[in-house]
Amino acid sequence: MDHAHALGGHAADPAHIDTATGLDSRKLAFWTFIGSECLLFGSLIATYMAYKGKSLNGPYPHDEMINGHLVKGILNIPLTSFSTFILLMSSVAMVMALNGVQRGKRRDAILYLGATALFGSVFLGCQVYEFTHFYHEGLTLRSNLFGSTFFVLTGFHGAHVTVGVIYMITLLVLAVRGKLGPEKTLNVEIAGLYWHFVDVIWIVIFPLVYLIK
Amino acid sequence: MTSSTREIVHDQHAHPSTRFYWIIGALLMVLTVLEIFGYLGETRAVYTAGIAAVIILALSAAKFVAVVAYYMHLKPDHKLFTAIFVFPALLGTLVIVGMTMLFHVIPSTYTGHP
Amino acid sequence: MASTATASAPHRVAAPNAETGLWSWITTVDHKRIGIMYGVTAFLFFLMGGVEALIIRAQLAVPENRLIEADTYNQLFSMHALTMIFLALMPLTAALFNYVVPLQIGARDVAFPRLNALSYWIFLFGGLFLNASWFLKAAPNSGWFAYAPITTKAFGPGLNMDFYVLGLQVVGLSSIVASLNFIITIINLRAPGMRLMRMPIFTWMTLVTSVLIVTAMAVFTIAITELLFDRFFGTNFFNTVSAGADPLLWQHLFWMFGHPEVYILIIPILGIVSEVIPTFSRKPLFGYNVMVFSGVLIGWLGWGVWSHHMFAVGLGPIADSFFSLSTMLIAIPTGIKIFNYLGTMWGGSIRYTTAMNFAVAFIVMFTIGGISGVMHAVAPSDLQQTDTYFVVAHIHYVFFGGTVLGLWSGLYYWYPKVFGRLLDEKLGAVHFWGTLIGMNLTFFPMHFLGMFGMARRTWTYSRDLGFNEMNLLATAGAFLIAASTLVFAINLFTAWKRGELAGDNPWGAATLEWSMASPPPVYNFAALPQVHSRMPLWEGDPTKSAGIPHGRVEESTDQITLGGTKVGELHEATETNKMSAHDLGIHLPPPSFWPIVLAFGISLLFGSMIFRQVEGAWHNLWYLSFAGLATVVVSIYAFAFEPGHSH
Numbered sequence: 001m002d003h004a005h006a007l008g009g010h011a012a013d014p015a016h017i018d019t020a021t022g023l024d025s026r027k028l029a030f031w032t033f034i035g036s037e038c039l040l041f042g043s044l045i046a047t048y049m050a051y052k053g054k055s056l057n058g059p060y061p062h063d064e065m066i067n068g069h070l071v072k073g074i075l076n077i078p079l080t081s082f083s084t085f086i087l088l089m090s091s092v093a094m095v096m097a098l099n100g101v102q103r104g105k106r107r108d109a110i111l112y113l114g115a116t117a118l119f120g121s122v123f124l125g126c127q128v129y130e131f132t133h134f135y136h137e138g139l140t141l142r143s144n145l146f147g148s149t150f151f152v153l154t155g156f157h158g159a160h161v162t163v164g165v166i167y168m169i170t171l172l173v174l175a176v177r178g179k180l181g182p183e184k185t186l187n188v189e190i191a192g193l194y195w196h197f198v199d200v201i202w203i204v205i206f207p208l209v210y211l212i213k
Numbered sequence: 214m215t216s217s218t219r220e221i222v223h224d225q226h227a228h229p230s231t232r233f234y235w236i237i238g239a240l241l242m243v244l245t246v247l248e249i250f251g252y253l254g255e256t257r258a259v260y261t262a263g264i265a266a267v268i269i270l271a272l273s274a275a276k277f278v279a280v281v282a283y284y285m286h287l288k289p290d291h292k293l294f295t296a297i298f299v300f301p302a303l304l305g306t307l308v309i310v311g312m313t314m315l316f317h318v319i320p321s322t323y324t325g326h327p
Numbered sequence: 328m329a330s331t332a333t334a335s336a337p338h339r340v341a342a343p344n345a346e347t348g349l350w351s352w353i354t355t356v357d358h359k360r361i362g363i364m365y366g367v368t369a370f371l372f373f374l375m376g377g378v379e380a381l382i383i384r385a386q387l388a389v390p391e392n393r394l395i396e397a398d399t400y401n402q403l404f405s406m407h408a409l410t411m412i413f414l415a416l417m418p419l420t421a422a423l424f425n426y427v428v429p430l431q432i433g434a435r436d437v438a439f440p441r442l443n444a445l446s447y448w449i450f451l452f453g454g455l456f457l458n459a460s461w462f463l464k465a466a467p468n469s470g471w472f473a474y475a476p477i478t479t480k481a482f483g484p485g486l487n488m489d490f491y492v493l494g495l496q497v498v499g500l501s502s503i504v505a506s507l508n509f510i511i512t513i514i515n516l517r518a519p520g521m522r523l524m525r526m527p528i529f530t531w532m533t534l535v536t537s538v539l540i541v542t543a544m545a546v547f548t549i550a551i552t553e554l555l556f557d558r559f560f561g562t563n564f565f566n567t568v569s570a571g572a573d574p575l576l577w578q579h580l581f582w583m584f585g586h587p588e589v590y591i592l593i594i595p596i597l598g599i600v601s602e603v604i605p606t607f608s609r610k611p612l613f614g615y616n617v618m619v620f621s622g623v624l625i626g627w628l629g630w631g632v633w634s635h636h637m638f639a640v641g642l643g644p645i646a647d648s649f650f651s652l653s654t655m656l657i658a659i660p661t662g663i664k665i666f667n668y669l670g671t672m673w674g675g676s677i678r679y680t681t682a683m684n685f686a687v688a689f690i691v692m693f694t695i696g697g698i699s700g701v702m703h704a705v706a707p708s709d710l711q712q713t714d715t716y717f718v719v720a721h722i723h724y725v726f727f728g729g730t731v732l733g734l735w736s737g738l739y740y741w742y743p744k745v746f747g748r749l750l751d752e753k754l755g756a757v758h759f760w761g762t763l764i765g766m767n768l769t770f771f772p773m774h775f776l777g778m779f780g781m782a783r784r785t786w787t788y789s790r791d792l793g794f795n796e797m798n799l800l801a802t803a804g805a806f807l808i809a810a811s812t813l814v815f816a817i818n819l820f821t822a823w824k825r826g827e828l829a830g831d832n833p834w835g836a837a838t839l840e841w842s843m844a845s846p847p848p849v850y851n852f853a854a855l856p857q858v859h860s861r862m863p864l865w866e867g868d869p870t871k872s873a874g875i876p877h878g879r880v881e882e883s884t885d886q887i888t889l890g891g892t893k894v895g896e897l898h899e900a901t902e903t904n905k906m907s908a909h910d911l912g913i914h915l916p917p918p919s920f921w922p923i924v925l926a927f928g929i930s931l932l933f934g935s936m937i938f939r940q941v942e943g944a945w946h947n948l949w950y951l952s953f954a955g956l957a958t959v960v961v962s963i964y965a966f967a968f969e970p971g972h973s974h
Binding site for chain 1: 277
Binding site: 019020021023025028029032033035036037038039040042043044046047050051054055056141142144145147148149151152170 | 438439503507508510511514515516517518521541542543544545546548549550552553556560561562563564569570571572573576579580583964
């Protein structure tokens with residue numbers, strides 16, 4: 001990311017940010033980007049909500065009474081609860097990594113960036129397991145409205161987590177090579193904003209898709 | 214053309230203790246456990262699905278605010294960041310609520326299928 | 328941004344700037360050059376969309392015409408709309424944003440110069456991809472709002488709508504990236520003293536438009552992603568046949584974007600006119616604060632009215648009443664703006680240049696379009712008008728009478744700043760009167776045609792319906808517009824080399840972009856200006872600014888500085904403007920070729936997907952998508968770690 005007030009050549013000095021608001025342009029831009037992402041996920045979630053409970057045939061997300069028979073729901077709440085905890089843990093690790101970079105503690109930074117990437121990967125692993133399991137149970141992109149909306153919504157989120165894991169690994173490599181000193185705090189902070197935002201989206205998706213019938 | 218009045222010391226608020234972050238982390242875990250209890254209460258028929266939805270959504274809103282305010286530093290940061298985030302977040306929420314209303318609540322605004 | 332003029336040597340060796348040649352244009356990150364590229368590309372797309380319109384009008388000139396086939400006709404009206412909206416009008420506003428906004432706020436460039444170049448290249452490639460569909464005779468053919476389920480594979484098996492979903496995905500990305508950039512530029516790169524309430528209205532309206540694009544375009548991205556998944560991977564989002572999908576889903580998602588999109592096209596014009604009218608009335612804008620707030624309010628209300636496009640689908644009384652009322656509310660801030668333009672002109676000493684003529688014509692034509700808009704807001708009356716030529720008349724009074732006239736006003740106004748030469752006023756008068764008469768000949772009869780029951784998008788019509796004369800009139804008008812546009816194109820081209828030299832401030836305007844040489848030096852401002860009021864160049868001129876409040880001037884006027892010198896010593900500042908960036912010690916971001924590479928990667932990623940939909944040997948070409956993905960990944964890393972740009 002670049003910004004034109006590098007014209008003044010002050011970018012390396014965080015105490016002297018020469019902008020109209022005194023705030024860094026990259027961070028403002030990233031928040032604006034997050035704002036745009038809010039609408040992206042908002043529309044996907046809105047689609048999911050519009051079609052919630054309107055599938056003409058199974059598999060259904062939750063237990064349903066169809067013609068007096070109980071049809072078991074396909075969602076695996078214990079597994080997803082576990083992966084939800086893992087994603088929250090990764091957020092804690094992320095904020096600790098930022099803290100480490102801010103204070104110039106390279107070992108902390110490496111440890112926690114690694115932990116963030118690891119937890120993110122575990123979350124993705126759970127999602128891959130969940131998707132393949134559903135596929136074998138007969139829930140596909142094509143099977144019904146639930147399949148389409150569920151896979152596209154959670155898959156879109158999963159794609160964001162994947163990008164986040166790559167982002168974290170990049171920062172980890174920089175940290176290991178000693179190129180992530182306190183002067184790079186802002187870069188890590190922005191990475192953190194991305195990571196926490198992806199977590200926040202899961203905080204919305206988890207109840208709406210998994211917990212509420 | 215000095216800009217001394219326009220400087221804002223960027224990190225004046227930074228470095229809350231690591232303990233604080235762990236506490237928020239623990240709070241998030243507890244709220245998630247409560248969410249799952251909210252779900253279990255409904256499956257065990259302790260209360261209705263409507264009540265469960267209210268409980269779960271309230272808890273998830275609390276988690277949302279905690280992460281955004283403390284992990285994403287909106288609380289201590291410049292208010293402009295909050296404004297930039299809240300406006301589209303609000304729009305996104307309105308889109309979700311509006312579509313839910315139009316497809317489930319307001320009569321005759323959606324195509325009913327048998 | 329203050330002390331940059333005297334900043335010590337930059338931390339890295341600055342690459343050479345302001346070179347000429349093709350490579351310098353490909354790698355440029357200068358907002359002025361990118362603005363020119365946007366403008367030229369968008370104008371060419373405008374001519375192309377115009378030719379499409381002419382073929383449509385030729386087909387409709389006489390009843391039972393067989394000039395073109397019905398399917399070609401469908402492709403023409405769809406591509407006419409897509410080209411005009413996404414490839415001509417939005418990019419033309421983006422061209423003006425790019426060129427003018429950094430100058431108006433006293434900045435040396437946009438916040439992210441390389442992202443700016445990126446958004447241009449994505450737009451160019453996306454536009455070319457969308458138009459490549461003509462070579463396969465498979466241009467999008469379901470209208471610009473592409474109602475599902477007619478756009479699903481079941482009802483539209485050709486490649487037509489595949490081009491739509493992929494092409495607009497790319498073009499939409501370009502708008503979002505560009506708008507992010509403008510938002511941050513306006514928030515963060517204002518010169519010292521340029522408070523929010525001192526910003527020129529054009530800058531304000533750019534901000535509102537950009538916020539709308541960043542939010543609304545995201546919804547559209549999801550809508551076309553869902554359609555893309557339906558067409559490419561067999562999902563059921565719009566599968567009304569067997570999966571129980573609701574056809575209203577697309578309509579809601581589309582119009583949640585589509586209505587803000589209308590404001591995305593008109594709000595920039597409200598900004599342009601707010602610059603032109605005060606300049607040529609030699610009087611400050613009447614009711615600046617109200618103009619700002621009503622612009623923001625139009626943007627905000629624009630989000631809550633989308634279902635007025637859907638009255639005919641039968642949403643029931645609750646939804647219809649809500650969206651009727653919210654739509655009528657928009658007439659209030661819009662009306663305020665119109666009256667404030669009149670208030671600005673009232674008592675001013677008006678010069679009717681071509682720019683001013685177009686601005687005044689805009690007020691009248693846009694008001695007509697606005698009034699027929701309020702007619703649509705009344706749900707029962709709308710049922711009469713939906714899907715008739717009345718709607719076509721309405722949208723063209725807003726988009727042509729509003730957006731296009733306003734854009735031409737802006738081009739006549741800022742052309743001298745961009746190229747240093749004035750557009751010819753005689754040719755301008757021909758262009759103006761031809762366009763104004765032509766558009767009314769074309770679009771006004773359409774109101775009646777609609778009321779008589781002529782359906783929109785109809786390929787031809789029977790000779791005994793009473794549509795004949797007015798259709799012929801509309802076609803004649805369309806060719807008059809085309810002839811005038813040709814005059815305009817000639818004017819644009821000849822003035823570039825042979826026009827009358829403009830000087831720094833040919834119109835005597837008040838805003839900062841007129842304080843520098845025309846065309847401006849590569850670094851814009853030799854020293855960043857200190858802003859004291861809304862009308863920096865009119866300070867100390869009592870005939871223009873006396874008696875009318877235009878921002879608090881706390882500082883005594885003796886102290887007023889602009890470009891490092893006191894007001895009245897502007898010519899010395901101009902001398903400084905002739906120096907090179909290097910002499911002045913100004914560090915400019917070096918050129919970069921990664922924007923075009925990244926844009927190419929993104930376009931390849933989406934564009935190659937089209938081959939997934941064809942059979943035979945060509946099918947395998949879709950694996951190029953992975954090459955596109957690899958290009959994207961590589962160039963994002965190269966982008967992020969490129970030397971000379973802070974990261």
